[in-house]
Amino acid sequence: MTEPRWLRITRPIVLGLLATFTLVPIYVMLTSALKPLKDVQAGFRWWPSELTVQPFLDIWDTVPLGRYFLNSLAVSGAAALLSVTVAIFAAYAVSRFRFRGRGTFSITVLSTQMFPGILFLLPLFLIYVNVGKLTGLDLYGTRTGLILTYLTFSLPFSIWMLVGYFDSIPRGLDEAAAVDGCGPLRTLLQVVLPTALPGVVAVTVYAFMTAWGEVLFASVLTSESSRTLAVGLQGYSTQNEVYWNQVMAASLVVSIPVVAGFLLLQRQFVAGLTAGAVK
Amino acid sequence: MATVTTPPDVTPPPAGRPATAPKPRRVGGTRFRLTPYLLLIPALVLELAVHVLPILAGIWMSTRGLTQFFVRNWSEAPFVGLGNYRIVLDLDGPAGRDLLHSLVVTTFYTVLSVGLAWLLGMTAAVLLQKDFRGRGLLRTLFLTPYALPAYAAIITWTFLLQRDTGLLNHVLVDQLGVTQDRPFWLIGGNSFWSLVVVSVWRTWPFALLCLTAGLQTVPGELYEAASIDGAGFWRQLRSITLPMLRPVNQVLILVLFLWTFNDFNTPYVLFGRSAPYEADLISVHIYQASFTTWNFGLGSAMSVLLLAFLLVVTGTYLVLTRRWRSDD
Numbered sequence: 381m382t383e384p385r386w387l388r389i390t391r392p393i394v395l396g397l398l399a400t401f402t403l404v405p406i407y408v409m410l411t412s413a414l415k416p417l418k419d420v421q422a423g424f425r426w427w428p429s430e431l432t433v434q435p436f437l438d439i440w441d442t443v444p445l446g447r448y449f450l451n452s453l454a455v456s457g458a459a460a461l462l463s464v465t466v467a468i469f470a471a472y473a474v475s476r477f478r479f480r481g482r483g484t485f486s487i488t489v490l491s492t493q494m495f496p497g498i499l500f501l502l503p504l505f506l507i508y509v510n511v512g513k514l515t516g517l518d519l520y521g522t523r524t525g526l527i528l529t530y531l532t533f534s535l536p537f538s539i540w541m542l543v544g545y546f547d548s549i550p551r552g553l554d555e556a557a558a559v560d561g562c563g564p565l566r567t568l569l570q571v572v573l574p575t576a577l578p579g580v581v582a583v584t585v586y587a588f589m590t591a592w593g594e595v596l597f598a599s600v601l602t603s604e605s606s607r608t609l610a611v612g613l614q615g616y617s618t619q620n621e622v623y624w625n626q627v628m629a630a631s632l633v634v635s636i637p638v639v640a641g642f643l644l645l646q647r648q649f650v651a652g653l654t655a656g657a658v659k
Numbered sequence: 660m661a662t663v664t665t666p667p668d669v670t671p672p673p674a675g676r677p678a679t680a681p682k683p684r685r686v687g688g689t690r691f692r693l694t695p696y697l698l699l700i701p702a703l704v705l706e707l708a709v710h711v712l713p714i715l716a717g718i719w720m721s722t723r724g725l726t727q728f729f730v731r732n733w734s735e736a737p738f739v740g741l742g743n744y745r746i747v748l749d750l751d752g753p754a755g756r757d758l759l760h761s762l763v764v765t766t767f768y769t770v771l772s773v774g775l776a777w778l779l780g781m782t783a784a785v786l787l788q789k790d791f792r793g794r795g796l797l798r799t800l801f802l803t804p805y806a807l808p809a810y811a812a813i814i815t816w817t818f819l820l821q822r823d824t825g826l827l828n829h830v831l832v833d834q835l836g837v838t839q840d841r842p843f844w845l846i847g848g849n850s851f852w853s854l855v856v857v858s859v860w861r862t863w864p865f866a867l868l869c870l871t872a873g874l875q876t877v878p879g880e881l882y883e884a885a886s887i888d889g890a891g892f893w894r895q896l897r898s899i900t901l902p903m904l905r906p907v908n909q910v911l912i913l914v915l916f917l918w919t920f921n922d923f924n925t926p927y928v929l930f931g932r933s934a935p936y937e938a939d940l941i942s943v944h945i946y947q948a949s950f951t952t953w954n955f956g957l958g959s960a961m962s963v964l965l966l967a968f969l970l971v972v973t974g975t976y977l978v979l980t981r982r983w984r985s986d987d
Contacts, residue, residue, distance in 0.1 A: 383789075384892055391786050395797060398783055401860065402801055405815045408826055412818065420818075424829035466701040473698035485699060492710040494914075496921040496969065498942045499962045502955050503713035503720060506733050513731055532709040535702060564694050593808035596923045596942070600950070610810050617931070624818050631811035642806035643799060650872055 413629035420624035435629035439616075442626055447605075448612030449634070455523050455608055456591035459530035463538055463587045464580065466531070471542030472568045476554065486543075493536040497596050504529065505600055521603035529597050534587035541586070544651075545579030546572060582648035585641040592638050609634045714966075720959040727953035736956070743960035754948075758961060760936075761944040762968075764851070765920060768940060772858040773915045777908075779859065780866025785900065788874055798871070805864035813928035816857045820844040820929075850935040858925050862915060873907035874900070909980045913973065920969065941965060 412420060413435055415428040439445050473479070474486060508519035519525035549572055557567040573580065598610040613634065616627045642649065721743055723729075723736040749755040783801060787794055804812060819826045821844075828841045844853045877899065885895050923942040926934045934943045945965070949958030 387892060394782060395786055398779065399797065399800060402804060402864075404826070405812065405819060405860070406803065408819050409811075409815045420824060422824070423833065424824055424826045466705060469698040470702035473695035477695035479692075479695040482695075485703075489702070489706060492706060494917045494969075494973070495710070495714070496942060496962070496965055497923060498921070498945050499717055499966050500710060500713040501946070502949055502958050502962065503716035504709065506720070506725075506730065506955065507713060507716060509731060510733055528705075529709060532705045535705060539702065564698075589806070589808075593810065593924075595810055595927060596946075599927070610808070613810055613814060614928075614931070624821075624824065627814055627818065631814055635807050635811045638808055639803065639806045642802070646799065646802065650868055 409628050409631055409635075412625055413632050415625045417623060417625055421621070435623075435625040436633070438623070439626045439630045439633065442623060443612060443615035445609075445612065445630060445633075448607055448609045451523060451602075451606055452592060452608040452610075452634070455526045455530065455606075456588045458523075458527045459591040460534070460584050460587035462527070463531040463534045464584045467535055467538035467542050467583065468568070468573065468580065470535075471539045471546055472564075472572065474539070475543045475546035476551075476564070476572075486540075489536045489539060493533075501596060501600060504597075508601065520601060521606060523606045525601055526598065526606065526608070529601065530591040530594060531587075533594065534590040537590075538583045538587055541583050542576070542579065545576045545583075549575050578645075578648050579651075582645045585638075585645055586649065589638045589642065592634075717959045717962055720955055721963045723956050725954070725956035725959070730953065730955070733955075739956065743956045744964070747957060747961050747964065754957065757939075757944070757948075758964075761939045761941050764937070764939055765941040768851070768855060768858070768922075768938075769916060769919045771855050772862065772919045773912065775855070775859045776863040776866050776915060776919075777912065779863040780868075780870050783863075783867050784870035784874055785896065787871065798867075801867055802864045804861050805868070809861070809924040810928050812861060813857060813925055816853075816860070817845065817929055820853055845930060846935055848937050850930065850938040854925060854929065854938045854940070857929060858919060858922060861925070862919065866911060866915065869907055869911045870904065873904045877903045913976060916976075917969065917973070 411426070411428060414431050414433065415425075416430060416432050416434065419425055419429050470489075474482060505520070508525050512518045512520050517524075519528065553571050553575065554567050557571045562570065593610065595610045598608045602608060602611060613627070613630055616623050616630065720733070720736075722738060722740060723733075724739045724742070725733060725736040729736040746752060747754050747758050750759060787798060818824070822828060822841050825844070827844060831837045832839070832841050842849060844850065881899050881903075882895055885899060890898065921942055922940060923946065926938060926940045926943045927946075930938065932947075934940070934947070945958055945961045948961065949955055
């Protein structure tokens with residue numbers, strides 16, 4: 381297809397503008413993290429007056445960032461692993477069995493993803509507080525409560541994406557396993573799962589990212605000891621002045637794990653996230 | 660979309676012996692009839708506990724006078740019937756007026772954000788359709804805002820939009836000299852536009868992602884054939900690209916709509932605990948109303964109304980766009 385000339389000229393301009401729009405905040409985050417405090421207290425400057433890694437050292441002392449980091453790591457890691465485990469079984473059922481209620485299940489689970497978070501927040505808060513009072517099982521203000529909450533947040537999309545991956549695995553493999561005497565569980569664990577491993581890894585990272593970036597529930601359900609990064613990062617602003625260079629350094633540090641994971645698994649993500657929409 | 664009809668591969672059994680035709684062999688057979696349900700139990704229990712149960716509890720709470728005195732013993736909160744709804748729907752009272760205002764702001768915010776995010780995503784997807792050097796790199800770059808944790812990205816915008824130390828005013832006032840006095844971007848009327856820009860920045864990559872995947876399913880021959888017939892760029896966009904993307908768009912726009920309408924992260928991180936009146940989105944509105952006064956009854960009533968509103972909008976949307984999927 382031959383392109384009209386105006387398109388050949390417009391393309392780099394428009395894509396350049398979009399790239400600038402995307403890059404400006406990222407540039408600000410990267411450069412400001414390397415600025416001394418005086419550079420962010422006076423007017424804005426495009427380049428640090430002197431490059432310093434001091435903000436990266438200070439962020440751990442200004443607020444207990446290390447603890448927030450470990451909390452986020454524990455909560456997101458546990459939520460992701462549990463969510464994917466549960467999702468694998470559910471997705472296998474949806475992908476490989478024809479049963480009554482299959483369509484209803486898929487639609488119901490997916491639609492819960494669409495409900496406003498604020499709708500669950502108030503009841504869940506009260507349920508956790510009162511469950512703790514009645515049974516002694518502390519769900520409010522603990523990592524357990526947050527793990528339980530987050531694992532269900534990523535569950536719908538995890539199931540959806542895994543169904544897509546499982547569907548792309550030829551059924552001939554299952555049948556061969558069945559001929560060899562494998563029950564459905566062994567077929568799943570020994571045949572389907574190893575084949576779908578790249579997809580499973582992508583879904584795990586997705587679930588991890590969901591939990592890592594969640595703000596609303598973290599702001600209400602955590603106490604000082606279980607506080608995660610989403611809330612902890614605001615600690616730099618509650619002091620008399622805002623240490624913007626440290627805020628940027630901390631933002632950078634908390635972004636690296638998830639951005640790296642996302643970019644490494646970009647291909648699987650695109651395939652998985654859009655499988656349902658394109659179908 | 661062209662549908663290929665394959666002839667049914669099941670030949671009807673010869674008359675006279677209907678029941679003896681061999682059934683197609685199924686993996687496992689009847690022995691595993693319970694298996695799918697067993698596999699679903701963990702997912703179902705969790706969904707019930709953390710989603711369905713709280714929704715039901717929320718509806719129950721909305722009929723109670725659930726104030727701060729009853730947080731630790733909520734079952735004792737007095738029944739007030741529809742009293743909470745009467746308060747938040749009374750447009751002459753402050754609660755009702757503020758809720759309506761918030762709903763209007765949220766609607767404008769959603770329409771603008773979703774429209775712009777879709778437009779940017781569509782533009783980039785089409786411009787990236789043809790392969791060129793650096794295309795992969797550009798795609799990766801465009802997806803980065805989507806991968807960044809929400810709070811880290813938004814707090815960077817907060818810095819960028821500071822009146823005295825931010826990049827935007829530095830460029831506008833110091834470097835370009837567009838205005839003399841430094842405008843506030845996080846207070847007053849401007850805060851609404853800040854909110855829209857940040858939201859678009861964060862969501863358009865998702866539109867790009869979905870639309871790129873959608874475009875990959877459009878066969879290249881269609882464009883070649885159209886070129887031979889003399890169809891130009893816009894004609895091809897209108898007659899091939901957009902119709903082929905309809906199924907993707909139906910889901911994409913709905914998802915963007917629901918995300919943006921329920922957006923809590925953007926205003927909460929951008930403005931801190933007190934959102935400006937001009938940018939009072941519904942999620943933050945309910946959040947603040949509930950946690951500053953601890954009147955969970957009123958908060959629940961507003962949440963239930965929000966849910967009802969979203970269900971009506973979503974239902975209407977699905978009915979109106981149903982033919983996007985079928986007739987083309």
